[in-house]
Amino acid sequence: MAFVALGQGSAGNSSAPKKASRVAFILLAPGMIYLGLFFLTPLVSLVITSLKTASFTGEIGMYDYGFQVSNYAYALDQYLPQITRSFIYALIATLMALLISYPIAYFIGVKARNKPILQAFLLTLVIAPFFISFLLRTFAWKQIFSNESPATQFLQSIGVLAPDQYVIGSSFAVIAGLTYNFIPFMTLPIYTSLERLDTRLVEAGADLYATPVQTFWKVTFPLSLPGVISGTLLTFIPISGDYVSASRDFLGGSDTAMIGNVVESNFFRIQDYPTASALSVMLMAAIVVLVSVYVRKSGTEELL
Amino acid sequence: MATEFVARGQDLELVGIHKEFPGFTAIENLDLKIPAGEFFALLGPSGCGKTTTLRIVAGLDEASRGKVLIGGKDVTASKPHERPVNTVFQSYALFPHMSVLENVAFGLRQRKVADPLAKATEALQLVELEHLALRKPQQLSGGQQQRVALARALVNRPALLLLDEPLGALDLKLRRQMQVELKAIQMEVGLTFLHVTHDQEEAMDMADTVAVMNKGEIEQMGAPEALYDRPKTAFVARFLGQSNIFVGDVVEENDHSISISCNGQRIAAPKKRSEKHSGKVALGVRPEKATFHADKPDLDSNHNLVGPGEIIDIRFTGVSNQYLIDVPGFGDITVFAQNVGKSPVVELGAHVWVSWKVEHAFGLSDLPLKADNDEA
Amino acid sequence: MKFSLGKWLLPTYVTLAFIFTMIPIAYTFVFSFNKVEKSNIAWKEFTFDNWLNMCDQPVVCEAFGNSLAIAVISTLISTALGTAIAIALGRYKFKGRSATNLLLFLPMATPEVVMGAGLAAQFLNVGISKGFWTIVVAHVMFTLSFVVVTVKARVATLDPRLEEAGRDLYANASSVFWRITFPLLLPGIMAAAMLSFALSFDDFIITQFNSGPETTFPKFVYTAAARGIPPEANVIGSLVFIVAIAIVMIVQVRASLKAKKLRA
Numbered sequence: 001m002a003f004v005a006l007g008q009g010s011a012g013n014s015s016a017p018k019k020a021s022r023v024a025f026i027l028l029a030p031g032m033i034y035l036g037l038f039f040l041t042p043l044v045s046l047v048i049t050s051l052k053t054a055s056f057t058g059e060i061g062m063y064d065y066g067f068q069v070s071n072y073a074y075a076l077d078q079y080l081p082q083i084t085r086s087f088i089y090a091l092i093a094t095l096m097a098l099l100i101s102y103p104i105a106y107f108i109g110v111k112a113r114n115k116p117i118l119q120a121f122l123l124t125l126v127i128a129p130f131f132i133s134f135l136l137r138t139f140a141w142k143q144i145f146s147n148e149s150p151a152t153q154f155l156q157s158i159g160v161l162a163p164d165q166y167v168i169g170s171s172f173a174v175i176a177g178l179t180y181n182f183i184p185f186m187t188l189p190i191y192t193s194l195e196r197l198d199t200r201l202v203e204a205g206a207d208l209y210a211t212p213v214q215t216f217w218k219v220t221f222p223l224s225l226p227g228v229i230s231g232t233l234l235t236f237i238p239i240s241g242d243y244v245s246a247s248r249d250f251l252g253g254s255d256t257a258m259i260g261n262v263v264e265s266n267f268f269r270i271q272d273y274p275t276a277s278a279l280s281v282m283l284m285a286a287i288v289v290l291v292s293v294y295v296r297k298s299g300t301e302e303l304l
Numbered sequence: 305m306a307t308e309f310v311a312r313g314q315d316l317e318l319v320g321i322h323k324e325f326p327g328f329t330a331i332e333n334l335d336l337k338i339p340a341g342e343f344f345a346l347l348g349p350s351g352c353g354k355t356t357t358l359r360i361v362a363g364l365d366e367a368s369r370g371k372v373l374i375g376g377k378d379v380t381a382s383k384p385h386e387r388p389v390n391t392v393f394q395s396y397a398l399f400p401h402m403s404v405l406e407n408v409a410f411g412l413r414q415r416k417v418a419d420p421l422a423k424a425t426e427a428l429q430l431v432e433l434e435h436l437a438l439r440k441p442q443q444l445s446g447g448q449q450q451r452v453a454l455a456r457a458l459v460n461r462p463a464l465l466l467l468d469e470p471l472g473a474l475d476l477k478l479r480r481q482m483q484v485e486l487k488a489i490q491m492e493v494g495l496t497f498l499h500v501t502h503d504q505e506e507a508m509d510m511a512d513t514v515a516v517m518n519k520g521e522i523e524q525m526g527a528p529e530a531l532y533d534r535p536k537t538a539f540v541a542r543f544l545g546q547s548n549i550f551v552g553d554v555v556e557e558n559d560h561s562i563s564i565s566c567n568g569q570r571i572a573a574p575k576k577r578s579e580k581h582s583g584k585v586a587l588g589v590r591p592e593k594a595t596f597h598a599d600k601p602d603l604d605s606n607h608n609l610v611g612p613g614e615i616i617d618i619r620f621t622g623v624s625n626q627y628l629i630d631v632p633g634f635g636d637i638t639v640f641a642q643n644v645g646k647s648p649v650v651e652l653g654a655h656v657w658v659s660w661k662v663e664h665a666f667g668l669s670d671l672p673l674k675a676d677n678d679e680a
Numbered sequence: 681m682k683f684s685l686g687k688w689l690l691p692t693y694v695t696l697a698f699i700f701t702m703i704p705i706a707y708t709f710v711f712s713f714n715k716v717e718k719s720n721i722a723w724k725e726f727t728f729d730n731w732l733n734m735c736d737q738p739v740v741c742e743a744f745g746n747s748l749a750i751a752v753i754s755t756l757i758s759t760a761l762g763t764a765i766a767i768a769l770g771r772y773k774f775k776g777r778s779a780t781n782l783l784l785f786l787p788m789a790t791p792e793v794v795m796g797a798g799l800a801a802q803f804l805n806v807g808i809s810k811g812f813w814t815i816v817v818a819h820v821m822f823t824l825s826f827v828v829v830t831v832k833a834r835v836a837t838l839d840p841r842l843e844e845a846g847r848d849l850y851a852n853a854s855s856v857f858w859r860i861t862f863p864l865l866l867p868g869i870m871a872a873a874m875l876s877f878a879l880s881f882d883d884f885i886i887t888q889f890n891s892g893p894e895t896t897f898p899k900f901v902y903t904a905a906a907r908g909i910p911p912e913a914n915v916i917g918s919l920v921f922i923v924a925i926a927i928v929m930i931v932q933v934r935a936s937l938k939a940k941k942l943r944a
Contacts, residue, residue, distance in 0.1 A: 021772065021773070021774045021775070023768075023772060024768040024771075024772035024773075024774040025774065027764040027765065027767055027768035027772075028764070028765055028768045028774075028780065030761050030764065031761035031762060031764060031765040031824060031828075032765070032780065032783060034761060034820065034821065034824065035783055035784070035787070035821065035824060035825075036783075038799060038802075038817055038818070038820075038821040039783075039786070039787050039790075039795065039798075039821050039822075040783070041802060042795070042798030042799040042801065042802040043794075043798050045798055045799075045801040045802035045805050046794070046797060046798040046801050048801075048805065049801040049804070049805065100697050100700070103690060103693050103694055103697065104694050104697050104698070106690070107690055107691070107694045111690065116936065117936070120932045120936070122698075124925070124928055124929070124932070125698050125701070125702070126701075127928070128701070128702070128705060128921075128925065129701055129704070129705060130878055130882070130924075131878070131920065131921045131924035131925060132704075132705055132708055132917050132918070132920065132921045133882055133897065133898055133901060133917050133920070134882055134884070134898075135884055135898050135901040135902055135905070136704075136708045136901060136909070136913065136914065136917040137704040137705070137708065138704075139708075139901065139905055139909055140703070140704035140705075140707035140708050140711075141704055142721070142905075143707055143711065143720075143721055143722075144703065144704070144707060146721050146722065148721075148722050149722070180700070180701070180704070183701060233789065234788075237789055237790070237791055238791060238792060240791055241791025241792055241793040241794060241885070242791075242792075242793075242885070243793065243885070244884065244885075244902065247902075247905075249902070249905035249906045250905060259793075260791075260793045260885070263793050263797055264793070264888070267797060267800070267889065268888075273801060273804065276797055277797060277801055280793060280794045280797045280798065281794075283791060283793070283794055284790060284791070284794045287789065287790070287791060291789060362848055363847075363848075364844050364847065364848070383847070383852070384844075384847035384848050385847050385848075385849075385850045385851055385852050389848070390848055390849065391844075391845070391848045393841050393844070393845055394841075395839070395841065397839065397841040397842050397844065397845035398845075399842060399845070399846075399860060400842075400864070401863045401864060410846070410849050410851070410859075411849035411850050414849060414850040414851045414852075414855060415850045456849070457848075457849075460849070460850070
């Protein structure tokens with residue numbers, strides 16, 4: 001939703017007076033300076049920190065300014081499995097969220113269009129998870145998937161799981177948790193673009209001899225594409241950096257750690273700030289590359 | 305109670321107004337004087353600069369050059385809220401978050417006038433909407449919103465009231481009704497009205513003086529009857545009503561008239577109704593001033609006669625029939641015949657002659673452009 | 681047969697999907713009534729005790745209070761800064777518009793762990809010790825763009841002629857803003873503030889990197905997860921949920937009543 005909105009609406013008012021740019025500057029300056037100080041320069045700090053060298057005093061958590069590019073090689077060498085896992089998990093969870101969200105969004109935006117009360121009720125259901133801490137929600141999944149829970153016991157009794165096999169700690173549990181937490185981020189932008197969809201276009205498709213399935217793929221889906229693109233971005237990006245679901249205290253196990261988990265442990269547990277920073281810089285770089293390729297391929301460059 | 309709103313309108317003077325927008329000139333060196341208490345219409349097609357002129361008077365746009373004087377006082381540098389001017393906006397621009405009454409009281413409150421609600425109620429009585437005072441604007445019909453906008457402006461008793469296509473959003477019937485009401489209110493309160501419109505019928509119906517604007521300049525200004533009777537440019541001749549225009553070189557000039565030769569036909573116009581007396585000149589006549597004849601009539605020199613031509617189109621418009629006659633080698637002529645039930649019985653394809661009195665012809669200062677021809 | 685399948689497939693799927701999204705909420709709620717001895721993983725026994733004595737674990741309530749305070753302060757700041765930016769973007773022409781848009785877009789396209797670690801690295805490099813105010817600084821930073829996007833959508837629907845009408849009716853610049861622009865933007869500003877509040881209140885990753893010793897509610901839950909989250913946390917979570925849903929329902933009922941009144 002955010003992406004769609006930001007992409008549009010850059011049309012200025014044509015009758016803006018001449019002194020406008022000074023007023024605009026006064027309005028913009030505080031916020032933009034703020035973002036410069038606390039968003040942009042931290043990214044620079046991250047790069048600087050990623051190149052630091054261990055302090056020659058040998059004290060833990062102390063580093064000197066330097067240009068140690070090998071920090072990146074070290075991080076890659078040490079954490080390649082976690083890095084690739086992050087993107088695989090993010091990809092699967094994003095697709096799962098799309099699969100779950102699209103029908104919901106379609107139902108609310110198109111089928112329930114003329115029933116405002118039902119529409120409002122369902123939209124409230126969509127955003128309801130936002131109102132309960134996502135850590136508590138993730139912990140609830142831990143309870144649901146816990147080894148002694150009815151769900152696990154049921155799966156074991158019907159033979160889906162072996163008696164000594166558990167859900168918690170598996171990739172499945174982590175991906176399920178990630179998918180679940182980001183469903184509203186997928187549903188809302190798709191809903192926004194479907195809600196604006198002119199149903200007469202669908203009728204025109206039907207009128208022109210397209211079957212309902214053909215009409216969906218030729219008319220409805222392409223028109224909802226901006227929503228799908230913002231939804232997938234709003235889901236994929238935060239998932240790739242998430243470390244709550246994959247944490248061992250929540251849904252993860254010994255081999256589910258993602259890039260966020262290693263950034264966290266390097267930063268807090270062993271205070272290896274250069275490695276944590278190098279990992280963050282690589283994550284950011286990968287996101288920038290992936291997002292720009294994706295946006296270009298999907299032909300909606302005006303999004304950026 | 306309406307006397308409450310009677311104010312001395314003031315005169316408006318624009319001196320050398322020039323307005324540039326990035327890439328084009330909206331107004332070209334405009335001089336204009338509107339006497340106090342007059343209903344003045346600025347008429348022109350969209351993009352002619354009329355709305356920009358109005359916005360400059362209101363102070364919503366700044367002129368690149370030139371001065372705005374209201375009641376003799378230079379207000380060029382004044383902000384909109386410092387000018388004794390109020391505007392009725394095209395889409396009314398009523399504040400959606402305020403009641404009708406609060407909308408009308410807005411200007412009074414801003415100027416800290418005593419008892420704003422009582423005065424606003426009186427203004428609503430003037431436009432016969434006091435029973436809707438507590439509604440929100442969105443709950444009113446288009447015509448009612450228009451009247452609220454009018455009350456909201458009038459209640460401030462401005463020296464000058466600006467109307468920016470105020471009837472544009474209404475349907476035809478309501479439009480005509482509002483024209484009558486607006487004119488009545490103007491007469492009652494005696495304010496100076498500057499009315500911007502692209503509807504020539506509206507301008508002629510309501511205004512004391514009409515200025516026809518084209519491409520950032522005023523082409524002609526005067527009483528509606530005078531403008532219609534004697535347009536001076538091809539644009540005015542065609543924008544204000546319809547005209548047949550013929551172009552040719554002047555072949556004869558005497559004390560009373562000039563004559564041109566146009567594709568072998570000879571056409572005359574009174575000298576005092578002509579802007580140019582030599583060279584290539586355009587003469588015109590209104591379609592309702594022309595008549596046609598089944599046989600070549602025997603006419604004196606006070607008439608112009610062209611023909612024979614063929615009737616190639618007939619349109620029934622209710623009050624009149626419009627005939628389009630093609631004279632070979634000469635061009636098309638439009639003739640309106642009043643629908644009084646005794647017009648000559650003619651059919652498509654009939655061959656006729658067209659005549660009109662020389663005194664009804666007018667001579668233009670310029671020649672019609674190709675684009676104007678297409679438009680007409 | 682095929683027809684009725686097609687007709688029922690979508691509603692059934694949507695119902696199942698909603699059940700899926702509601703399960704953890706129900707779980708959180710139910711487990712707030714669990715009588716807990718060691719950990720709140722498995723169901724033991726029903727009790728009201730957790731609700732009646734929700735501040736028995738003082739850390740939970742203290743963390744909750746911190747989260748509220750941080751959310752209120754950062755929402756006030758980011759709503760003010762973001763509204764100003766949204767008005768500038770929607771109302772004025774200026775150079776560097778696309779650079780501005782990019783800088784606003786980036787925080788929304790950056791994983792939280794990157795923003796969190798970056799800001800933490802900066803605080804480390806310049807030697808600022810982390811605590812309550814560094815969390816506020818971080819929250820204003822990542823909520824600002826969302827405020828801008830939300831308010832800008834509202835600015836786009838605002839007819840500039842309304843402001844012109846105000847100027848024409850003797851209102852000076854500040855009157856125009858406070859009596860016309862601001863009231864008309866208010867629904868958008870309120871929505872932005874609520875979004876900002878929710879984002880701040882529920883944030884964990886950025887908070888963890890920039891909180892130092894300070895605890896917030898999500899941070900408490902995260903830390904407690906290793907040992908088992910106390911049921912008092914479920915109580916607070918459920919309470920917040922109920923209040924938020926109540927607010928949403930009041931807003932929606934009021935909006936539909938207003939729409940009905942306008943139609944009448």
